[in-house]
Amino acid sequence: MPLTPEQQAEIEEQRAHPQPTLRAVAPGMEKHLYTAHQVLDHGLVRVIDYMGDDNAITQAARVSYGRGTKSVSNDEGLIRYLMRHWHSTPFEMCEVKFHVKLPVFVARQWIRHRTANVNEYSARYSILDREFYIPAPEQLAAQSTVNNQGRGAVLEGAEAARVLDLLREDAMRSYDNYEQMLSQDGQQGLARELARMNLPANIYTQWYWKVDLHNLFHFLRLRADAHAQFEIRAFAEVMCAITRDWVPYAYAAFEDYRLGGTQLSGKGVAILKRRLAGETVTAENSGLSKGEWREFAAIWGEN
Amino acid sequence: MPLTPEQQAEIEEQRAHPQPTLRAVAPGMEKHLYTAHQVLDHGLVRVIDYMGDDNAITQAARVSYGRGTKSVSNDEGLIRYLMRHWHSTPFEMCEVKFHVKLPVFVARQWIRHRTANVNEYSARYSILDREFYIPAPEQLAAQSTVNNQGRGAVLEGAEAARVLDLLREDAMRSYDNYEQMLSQDGQQGLARELARMNLPANIYTQWYWKVDLHNLFHFLRLRADAHAQFEIRAFAEVMCAITRDWVPYAYAAFEDYRLGGTQLSGKGVAILKRRLAGETVTAENSGLSKGEWREFAAIWGEN
Amino acid sequence: MPLTPEQQAEIEEQRAHPQPTLRAVAPGMEKHLYTAHQVLDHGLVRVIDYMGDDNAITQAARVSYGRGTKSVSNDEGLIRYLMRHWHSTPFEMCEVKFHVKLPVFVARQWIRHRTANVNEYSARYSILDREFYIPAPEQLAAQSTVNNQGRGAVLEGAEAARVLDLLREDAMRSYDNYEQMLSQDGQQGLARELARMNLPANIYTQWYWKVDLHNLFHFLRLRADAHAQFEIRAFAEVMCAITRDWVPYAYAAFEDYRLGGTQLSGKGVAILKRRLAGETVTAENSGLSKGEWREFAAIWGEN
Amino acid sequence: MPLTPEQQAEIEEQRAHPQPTLRAVAPGMEKHLYTAHQVLDHGLVRVIDYMGDDNAITQAARVSYGRGTKSVSNDEGLIRYLMRHWHSTPFEMCEVKFHVKLPVFVARQWIRHRTANVNEYSARYSILDREFYIPAPEQLAAQSTVNNQGRGAVLEGAEAARVLDLLREDAMRSYDNYEQMLSQDGQQGLARELARMNLPANIYTQWYWKVDLHNLFHFLRLRADAHAQFEIRAFAEVMCAITRDWVPYAYAAFEDYRLGGTQLSGKGVAILKRRLAGETVTAENSGLSKGEWREFAAIWGEN
Incomplete structure (x- = not known):
């Protein structure tokens, strides 16, 4: 469903008047501001506001680690180091506010992420529109x-x-x-x-959703994952693309260490070491349960 | 709707085998354990577990305030003092876990209270029952x-x-x-x-909901309030009664300072002082907006 | 202690280059950006970044309450309504990031406010400076x-x-x-x-502290209060002044309803009603404890 | 430093009077209740209260996943499945309250974990004892x-x-x-x-610290790690031993998947696959930075 002419006019109005600011500006994010990205049949994601950029992450890290961070000379390397070592607080220094229109059953999954701020359209106060998600x-x-x-x-x-x-x-x-x-x-x-x-639960609702970058990454890791339900993943993927434009170094580190990485158990480490030493490890001699072996083999092969 | 014979049998089984513990035991809460309190047509509230009692609150306060709390000699007085002065951390030392069966539109209001732990029945994994709330x-x-x-x-x-x-x-x-x-x-x-x-949103879902006493009070203040929607208030009132049995001193303080109390603005304080001094204060000379005056007068009368 | 020439130069550099943005800009806050407000002997508060303004609060409320908010026609009235009725989520839509330099014993009180993001200078990584708070x-x-x-x-x-x-x-x-x-x-x-x-605990540390407006108000209500320790109050008061410039309507509502207001218990309401009806209520016939009467009388007088 | 006779007497008194309860009882935890585990020279860890056991985790999971969890027939397998797939909410259904006596510089690290409840001894109200940590x-x-x-x-x-x-x-x-x-x-x-x-920061303070099992595991993963400062690790290790006795299945899963496991980046996965295929991968042709290679090689060897 296209935006109404009124909505389109409002967005154009908002985009027409840049103002000067002394704050950090992320050029890749400015271009997304207010623009509606369509998701599913009637849903949307819009960036309403943001705070910080890649540099805000390293700036905060350098407050924390002081002279200790001098040894990592560039922002990209420092951001990768922080992500690799689960130093989450510097990523919390960036914040983003989205306007999201989404089916109620997706909203019910989404809201389980508690470390965010939400203002949802209230059907106690107001009448919902006749808009339903049909796959x-x-x-x-x-x-x-x-x-x-x-x-x-x-x-x-x-x-x-x-x-x-x-x-x-x-x-x-x-x-x-x-x-x-x-x-x-x-x-x-x-x-x-x-x-x-x-x-019914496929009616559309909408909300403002504000979250810091660390918690956004946590959300995206779970919801842009192949095991997430398609309908929420559709939103997560749009938000991944926006986040890549906003904080390119942080997003690249997130992609390498979280989205593209994997977690090995102690048993999993031991199996890989046996294999690297030339041993053939099978489901039977792996020490893993059937389910665990299936998941392990999906990444590392049957032997 | 009555519980099924299976559910009833499970509850009786759970209630039949007390075990010894060295932990604090709240006798008023033991009697509620596992028992289903019916709410609305098919809903229920059950206490699954709890931690602490009135004494756990003052014990924590005495760790914090050390010798300073000696001057308040009894538990009831200390608990009232803590509530009056918004000392919230001692109340966080008690915890309770409920099993709640509730309509989805009530669950959607409820989940907005973020400082709690939730495990909800998942309709991705399982099939919901044919149970709907009809007023x-x-x-x-x-x-x-x-x-x-x-x-x-x-x-x-x-x-x-x-x-x-x-x-x-x-x-x-x-x-x-x-x-x-x-x-x-x-x-x-x-x-x-x-x-x-x-x-539709009147279908019943269920969850385990675990919360500390401070955040439970916050929930109850908003949801047992006369302005809360009747359907969530029905749950809140049952939980008020349970909480009164669990921590009687803390609940009495909550009732006096929160449920039965009121918040005055600076302007409201000034109006009451003028009235106490004999002046007649009306909507016109109050300095309040129309809406504010209406709310003020509902408690304090028209002049 | 004056800022070093290097720090002064860095601030001037940051303030010299405004850039265009499509985001909401709060003119009253722009003027504070990066500027160091001195607190105590060596402490400081600087605004590093902010998100949103008064309008961001009502914009979020209007998403929530939809047509229902049309009846409150102006932003100031709506903000007062939200504050009066403890609608906290619209205030969470604004965010601010401070750089604070403060004695360790103040930091230890401050950190108890958990709903904020913090990056503190680490004395594991780096060497602290020879700067101590002397009253x-x-x-x-x-x-x-x-x-x-x-x-x-x-x-x-x-x-x-x-x-x-x-x-x-x-x-x-x-x-x-x-x-x-x-x-x-x-x-x-x-x-x-x-x-x-x-x-010792009077050595200075520093951190980046990021918080949403709702939680900032909660912090300021407790820490700008006359009962707060002077040293943390000194910081809170500077932050009050900054917040007034940032979101003038929200701050005015906060001042009236929180800083300048008072909470009455159910018993307190009953006493005031008796007095308004002409009765003389004393400590003896008030039903209040000694401590409670003392606090009540401090606001409302002895009879 | 040994406990005072008064403290010892209080512990014995508390341990002498078991009472009947209908709640879940964890036998391995009952034996720890109130007993002071000494840490460092004057520190201690004591369990004051707990809620839930291994079974409380699977009970909550079965509410969530309903019939879907029937396929994992036993508690141990289900707990391992939940841990492997980062299903954190069932672990939040267990809660524990510790009394901890610890040096202030350790407390300052510890308090950075925000999702816990704390009541600390207040040096505004009371006088601290002459007890210092000397390594x-x-x-x-x-x-x-x-x-x-x-x-x-x-x-x-x-x-x-x-x-x-x-x-x-x-x-x-x-x-x-x-x-x-x-x-x-x-x-x-x-x-x-x-x-x-x-x-100074080596003086001892004390607090009650209450946390759910999911957040406790997060704390232990970071603080029982070899890179954590020895002084906080000493506390974490005692708490690991207590947690193993409390929830043996959950702890075993935590040990395998978190403490004993490792996180691989997308690049790390690719390198291991090349090695498994017989290729020799060195620092030079790995595509990793120097620091990253050093960490990778520490686990997987130089080629």
């Missing part, structure tokens, strides 16, 4: 047969059509009835805080 | 005409009947369709993480 | 005889001189010995992480 | 020549003796002067909140 056909997947919380093959033919019809019809009917219960035309009209209970 | 007739209220987020008069006659019918029918239909989409009978069956999006 | 003569006070944690009369004559001598001599001697233990001149030199244990 | 001779180490924040060789002979003399003399003198400033014998006596500033 694209290629996202309409069967329950995974191997993963209790995952998706398997894409649904096909009549079943897919039936599901889409059901989702659309139930959304429209529940919204019609929501409006009818609220209506004050010839009746009192049900309180908004009650009427909203009739709306 | 009792006396709770079916119109939108308030004075308060954007409140309820007004109770709906009557045909309108009330119509609303209840709509809520019930939409709940049943959406659940039927949820089941149909999930079904693997002659079809692949939609992934659970997708099918759940069809369920 | 001004008018701050050299005796232990209060009525308040376990307060100050009484100012010390005079020989006693005051003796205290200042002791503080200065012990500071200098401990620092001399710190340097001697660290020295690698003709010896190995003790590890910095060990040598620092010899330094 | 054992084998802990008196030189500054590391390779690590900005570490220790090198143990000091020897005259230098070691000189350091110990300085630490002891400065501690005693500063405490003498602290007492003299406080004294009301023939003078007013300086306020406690001021006099404390003369005390």
Whole structure:
């Protein structure tokens, strides 16, 4: 769904008037400000404000470590060092505020990340719009047969059509009835805080979400992961691209050490050392459980 | 809705085997352990575990204030002193874990309290039960005409009947369709993480919720308040009663200083002083805005 | 102590190059950026960065309350409403980052406010400077005889001189010995992480401290209060003045509802109502404890 | 330093009276309750209270994952699965409260872990005891020549003796002067909140520290690590032993996946895969920086 002309006009107005500031400015982030990145069918992510840049991270680290940081001479190296050694506080010195429009079932996963600030549209005060997430056909997947919380093959033919019809019809009917219960035309009209209970979890809500860079990375590591539900991952991936433009060194370190890295258990280290020494380690002699071996072998191969 | 025989049996089993412990024991809380307090039509609150009692609060305060606390000779007086002066850390030394079954729209308000630990039933992994909150007739209220987020008069006659019918029918239909989409009978069956999006916000979910006493009081102050939505207040009131049994001194102090107290602005203090000095202060000469005067007068009268 | 020429030059350099930004700009805060406000004898507070302004608060509130906020037509009224009703999340949408130089015993109080981000100078990595807080003569006070944690009369004559001598001599001697233990001149030199244990709590440390406006107000309410220790209050008062320039509406509301207001217990409300009805309420018939009556009477008079 | 007879008597009294409870009881933890574990020269760790056991973790997980967790049939396997996949909330369902006596410079590191509840002895209210940490001779180490924040060789002979003399003399003198400033014998006596500033960072303080198991593990991973300063590691190691007795399955999983494991970057994974394929990877062709290679080679060898 395209933005309304009013929304588009508001964004253009906001983008038209740069003002001078003495604060740190991240050029890569300025270009994102207020611009709506569309996500899913009616969702969006917009950067409303930000604080700091790559340099704000090293500046804070140099307060902490004083002369000790002189030995790492450049910002990029220092940022990689901080990320590698889990020094989280310098990354907390950057902050970002997003405007996000998202389905309620995605919002319910998202809000579990507690170290952030949120102002959500309140359906006690106001009436929600008739906007529902309906999956694209290629996202309409069967329950995974191997993963209790995952998706398997894409649904096909009549079943897919039936599901889409059901989702659309139930959304429209529940919204019609929501409006009818609220209506004050010839009746009192049900309180908004009650009427909203009739709306399904694919209705869109929106919020302002503000978070520091350390906690944003934590969110992105979990939600841009291949095991995250597709619908929240769609948001996380847009936010990854924005973050790369905002703090390129920090994002590159995050990509190498977190997104692209892996955690080995003590047992896993021992197995790799045996293999490096020429030994053949199999599921049987690995000492790992079946599930653990499957995950290990997915990265390191069967032997 | 009554508990199932299985649930009832599990509770009785848990309650049948006291074990010795050296920890502080709160007799008033032991009697609540595992017992299901019913809330709304299908909801419940159960105490799963707790840490500490009134004495744990003063014990921690005496670590902090050392000899300085000797002057307040008894526990009750010290607890009132701590509450009055916003010394929050001693109250954080008590902890409680609840099992709560609640409608999703209540859960969405509740989760905004971030300083707690939560494990919620996951509809990605598992299938939700066919249980929906349908308001009792006396709770079916119109939108308030004075308060954007409140309820007004109770709906009557045909309108009330119509609303209840709509809520019930939409709940049943959406659940039927949820089941149909999930079904693997002659079809692949939609992934659970997708099918759940069809369920309305009055479906019941459940979680374990663990919180310290300071943050529990903060939650109760906001959610047992007359302005809180009835449905969350119903839970808060049950939890108030439990907390009173658990830490009677702390609860009494909370009741006096928080639930039963009020916050005055600098302007409000000045008005009361003028009145105590015999002056007649009205909306016009109060210096308060209209809304502020209305709230002030609700407690202190019109002049 | 004046800033060094190097520090002064760095500040001037930072202040000389405004850059264009599309973000919200708070003119009252721009003028504070990087400028060192001196506090106590060697301490300082500098604004390093900020996010948002008064408008960012109402913008977030309007996302939350949607059409419901239209009735409060102006920003100032809405901000007062939010503050009065403890709606904290819109205030969390503003963020500020300070550079603070402060004595260690003040830092130890300050750090108890957990909802902030901190990067402190590390004496494991680096060597602390020879800078100690020595109270001004008018701050050299005796232990209060009525308040376990307060100050009484100012010390005079020989006693005051003796205290200042002791503080200065012990500071200098401990620092001399710190340097001697660290020295690698003709010896190995003790590890910095060990040598620092010899330094007293009036040595200065420094940190970057980043916090949202809601939590800043909470900090300021407790630390700009007359009961706070003078040394931390000195910092809080400078930060109050800065915050007033940053978000004038929010600060004015904070001043009226928090700093200038008071909390009444249920018992306190009842007493005031009796007085307003013409009754004479004394300590004896108030139902309050002695301590509580003393605090009540300090605001409302003896009868 | 041994406990005083009064402290010993209080502990014995507390341990003498088990009471019945319906809550989960962890036998391995009951034996630790109240018992003082000595740490360093005058420090201690005591368990004051706890909530939950291994079973509380899986119980919470089963609420979350419902039928989905049935496939992992036993508690130990489920706990390992949760730890491996960074499912932190079930571990938050256990809580522990410690009484800790520790030097101030250790307390300053410790308090940086913000997700815990703390009540510290207040030197504004009360007078600190004459107890200082003086390192054992084998802990008196030189500054590391390779690590900005570490220790090198143990000091020897005259230098070691000189350091110990300085630490002891400065501690005693500063405490003498602290007492003299406080004294009301023939003078007013300086306020406690001021006099404390003369005390060095090796004086002992004490606090109650309460934390959930997830955050405790995070603390232990950082502070029981070989790179942590010895003095805080001494506390962490005692707490590791206590935690092993409290929640043996969870602790074993923590030991394998966190303490004994390692994090590989994307580059690190690629290097190991090249080696497994028979290639010789050296510092030069690794693509790692010098510092990163040194850390990598410390685990995986030079080629």
